[in-house]
Structures are given as C-alpha cells and as structure tokens.
Amino acid sequence: QNINKGARDLNDTLDQTNLTDIFRTFHPKTGEYTFFSSTPGTFSRIDHILGHRKTGLNKNKRIEVIPCTCSDHKKKTTKKNKNQKTGQTRNTWTLNSMLLNNEWVKQEMKEEI
Template sequence: MAINNHLSIITLNVNGLNAPIKSHRVAEWIKRQKPSICCLQETHLRTKDTYRLKVKGWGKIFHANRHDRKAGVATLISDKIDFKTKDIKKDKEGHYLMIKGSIQGEDVTIINIYAPNIGAPRYIQQILTDIKGDIDENTIIVGDLNTPLTSVNRSSRQKTNKATEILKETIEMLDLIDIFRTLHPKKSEYTFFSNAHGTFSRIDHVLGHKANLYKFRRVEIISSIFSDHNAMKLEINHGKSKEKKPTPWRLNNMLLKNQWVNEEIKKEI
C-alpha cells in the first residue's frame, strides 16, 4: 500500500522506446517522479521488444502492442503498492489497455488510452461505449486522447467539433470528469505543440469519476525533454471512502438526446 494512503498516477506519450538511450532516459525519469502507477503511450514496442522497458522498482509492467513499431501503450505498477490484478482488457492495435485490480483491498480500474491521430473523438467514444460496464467510481482514465475537449484547451481557442461534443456527452453520462479542468477551470496549460499549426493544446487527459472528486488532491502538467508531449500527474487520497450524504436522483435531459442511451432504454423496455 502506498505510504500515507497516497497514490500518484502519471501519464506521458513517450514517442517511442526502441532506442536504448531513450528507454534508459524514460526509466530514469520514472524513478525521479516516483509514481505509484505510470501510463505510457506510443511506446512503439512490438510484443517481442517489450523487454526494452524495464524500471527498477516497477516490477509489474503491462503492455498492449501491435505487430509493428507503431502505437503501443504500457502501464507500470510500483513495487511499493500492494496491487492485485483481477482482469486485463486490451486491443490488438496497441491503443488501449484496461487493468482492473485492487490496492490494499480497494478496487481500482486504470484505463490507458492512445487515440489515433485521425478520428480520435469517435474512437474514444466507441471505446467508452464498449467498456461502459467496466467503468465505475474507482475508474481512472488517462492517456493521449489526441483531442482537446474544450476551446480552453487550445491556444487558438478554436471551437470543438460535433464529434468532440458527442464524446463529451458520453463522458458526462458515465459520470466522468476532466480532473484538470475541474480543478483548474480557467487555467491555460498545454501538453503538446503542433509544428504544423503553430499552436499549443492539451490533448493528454486524466478523467475520473465525479463521486471521487474529493479524493483528487492535485493534478499538474510536468514538462519532459525527451518527448514532444508533456506529462500529467494526478495525486489521490487513497483509502476507504468517507461517508457521503445521499443525493436526490434526477434525469439528465441530455441522455434522451443520445442514441446510445435510447437504445439501452429500448432494450430494458
């Protein structure tokens, strides 16, 4: 179990780990950051090459890989926490990895996503729809979503498109929140610079369940010099939930506008 019931989760698009020098630098960076859980995207490691990612003190390493050197995600678990693995789901294209387990008896689900450059909002929306049964109050979703969720997440302040708005509706229906934006409503900080467009954006995200908002101590963006992305770090008060007063249930009218929800209602009827 983490010391003082404190957990930290870091997410970073590393932009490739095949070069020995690069993998060594990433390993040393992880040691300095000391995360309880570290989620990496774009490892570019084939299944037979996963041995290249080794970090002393993070003995549990889970991968989702392709047959070629593209995409790829990895999740590393610190030896300092008592993590018990219960279930693993991943795709064959190396775009997402879900690990369900427990830390000192408390359930946790970590979903690590690397969305493709083209059609990212629709891709993420489909993943969330497919695994919605696995998403609960103990779920944390991190990764390079390749999607600024609001205009504030772009230096250009360009408005979000329809696909992104649909994705945001799905996120809301699952009772998930963008933790960084929730804790920093007006803060303009970015994780990626596009040379092609000359703009900054925050396309890397950390999502959590709104019921656990009180557990989220801090979330910040951390610079990295070996990748074209910056990292994000979430600090959590981990432990048994404090007793909360029940809140009255009410229907979210946005649900009735969503095709997924309408189909689910029809099935129940």
C-alpha cells in the same frame, strides 16, 4: 468557443457516463496543453485523467502538467489524498500500442490532428 466534433463527442460521452476531466476541474481557467505540434500555434489537450463526477474528485489532492523538453508531449500527474484507501490495484492507464496498427484508429487520429 469553437469546439470540434471530436471534443463535443467526448464531452457528451463524459456527461452520459458521469465522468469528468479532473485536471479541468482543478484548473478550470488554465490554458495548459499536453501536446504541441511543430506547426506554429497548434496545440491541444489530448490527455485526460477522468474520474467519477461525484466520487472521483475528492480522491485527488493535486493534479498538474509536467513539462518535457525532449518531446512534443507533456505528462500529467496526480497526488492522491492520503486518507483515501486505494487498495492494491494499479491505477495507471497506458495506451495499448497495438491500437496504433489499427487502420480505423490511425484514420481517426489523422482526422483529429
């Protein structure tokens, strides 16, 4: 399997922090991707829902990719187990769009794409 340096670095970081890609755990063999480029055959998994390797998995009942015909990007959704207490905190992560003004971030994104 051909894995680029960015993907290897991400996997190493996940291993070091005991995090795992929950979607990949629920769907280890599926070929669903969340980003499609206009370049034929160009697609990738650029979105991850991460959870702790030991405790994060049992909090989720289902996770899936939602198709979107109006964008080159798909979203992921999770359904939590009802018996898990989540408290009153918001568990949604959103990209800080100010990062897109950072030259280093833009360069990293260009290299990955």
